[in-house]
Amino acid sequence: MEGIVYVAHGSQKMGKNQKMQAFYQELIQTHPETEQGLAYLEKHPDTIAVIVAKMYQKGIREFIIVPLLLFSAMHMEEDIPQALKEVELCYSDVTFSVSQPFAQEPEVVTILEERCREKLKDFPTNPAILLVAHGSTNYEKPGKIVEKIAKELAINLELPVTAGVLYGKPDYLLEAKQLIQQHPQILVIPFFLFDGHLLDKIQLALTEIKPNTVIFSYTETLNLDRRLINGINHLMNEARVDG
Structure with missing residues (x-):
């Protein structure tokens, strides 16, 4: 049973x-x-x-x-x-x-892309795009996955997407500082299950480093979108087979 x-x-x-x-x-x-x-x-x-x-x-x-x-x-x-x-x-x-x-499930990339496209409608010209996730100081894999997903989004959106993480590498603040040098508008994609203190922390840190000539905007998080269930169930079925 x-x-x-x-x-x-x-x-x-x-x-x-x-x-x-x-x-x-x-x-x-x-x-x-x-x-x-x-x-x-x-x-x-x-x-x-x-x-x-x-x-x-x-x-x-x-x-x-x-x-x-x-x-x-x-x-x-x-x-x-x-x-x-x-x-x-x-x-x-x-x-x-x-x-x-389930970060690498297709549904996740689809939702992130939709969040981004919806927000891009607000810009007269394309902004720089920064994908930011939690990351880890002890494990490299989360950062590598964020970089991979940023590349997928870049292909789908036909726009450059920079990857960054709150903890570990690639450091989102360092990436943001580089983007600030070249772009007056930066769209941040918070790669989190829902809003919370980590997003607040990111927003505060980015506000502190930006010059007055730069504007940061933010998409919605994944916000526990119901479509995530398909990816979760797919991985669950894989675990059944492997187990």
Whole structure:
């Protein structure tokens, strides 16, 4: 008997957790026949261990762990594996399959492109475009993926797109400083699941470095667009096969 555990980051802000809960309610409708639960990595009592324990009591022994994360960094490489090891110490008869983060799914690029095209309508001439994601100081892979997606967007938009990350490389502030030298208008694509303090941090930092002659504009984030569900389910099915 199989169960699905979706794993979100978690937030101190109730509004963000409520948005994730609403997204989860849409997710579970695509697998109504399966026992499902939503766990959080931080700042929430419903941890992976808690949700697995509840499902174990219902007879679930095979679990698919579905990280609701864009990139593979510390949470994916360290926190989730550690949580699963601790669960296995309590339940020796359980098995886990873990799906991959979904930043590279086609639906993600489509949404980012749409966000950008919608905002480009506001510009009389094409601005410089800067794609900014979270990144990681300890893992190179997120930065590499952001660069790859920036190239895809550039092809689709037929415009240059510069990649940058908040943590690690390529440093979004360094990239922005270079763009400022040549472009009076810069469109920033915040590559995040939804709005929050990280976007606020980016906006504040960019405001502090810009001269009065430069204008920064921002697209909408992914904002937990329902189309992300297709990519998440695709990766979940891959995990089933690999598992």
